[in-house]
Amino acid sequence: MAGFKQVEGFWQRFGSMLNTALIVAAVLAFFIKAGGWVERVEGDIRANTAEIARVERDADSKRGxxxxAQAEKWSAHDDLHKNRLAEVSKLEAATGERLKALEKQANxxxxxxxxxxxxxxxxxxMTENISTAIKELQMAFNRQSGDIQVMKEILQRMEAAVTRAPPRRT
Structure with a gap:
């Protein structure tokens, strides 16, 4: 059994070395794996950075x-307002001229x-005066007509008196 103890001692030393080697290998594998992971993350970060830069360039291009387009649209809109203001000014001037002509005509x-x-x-x-004059003329005519009627009656009586009585001879 002495040989077996020797083997056992060897395996204990070898097992310790093996455990140590495994631990060292695991630590090395961990660092290698961590390095790969860090490299992959940094690559992803670089790719994302490049993609972000491209998107920003595209966005800046589109924004530009x-x-x-908005500047052209606003310029066109501003021109529209200027043209409309000129038209309205012309219409107001024409309307002012027409109003002046109408005021003159109204005056x-x-x-x-x-x-x-x-x-x-x-x-x-004049109509009132003529009407008054006609009324006065009618009144005068009626008076004269009455006077003529009276004179006619007097003449008829005188004629009747003359025809009835024989003329006197003196």
């Missing part, structure tokens, strides 16, 4: 295009109307 019409009102007033006064 959008800003350019002329007011003057004509005032003249017509004056003439109408004069005609009304």
């Amino acid at each position: 295009q959008i800003e350019k 002329d019409d007011d003057r004509r109307l005032a003249g017509l009102e004056y003439r109408t007033t004069i005609l009304e006064n």
Whole structure:
């Protein structure tokens, strides 16, 4: 058994060495594996960084295009407002001229109307005066007609008196 103890001692030393070698190999494998993992993560970070840079370039390019399109759109919109303002100004000027012409015409019409009102007033006064004169003339005519009637009656009585009575001879 002594030989067996020798083998056992050897295996204990060898087992310790084997355990130590396994532990060292595991630690080395861990560091290698960790290095690969770190390398893969750094590669992913570089790829993501490159992708982010590409997306930002594309976004900047698109943003530039959008800003350019918006600037053109705003420029066109601003031009539209300028043109519309010019049109409105022209329309306001034309409307102002028409209003001035209408005011002048209205003033002329007011003057004509005032003249017509004056003439109408004069005609009304004249009509009233003529009506009064006609009434006075009718009254005078009626008086004369009455006077003529009275004179006719007097003449008829005188004629009847003359025809009835024989003329006197003296």
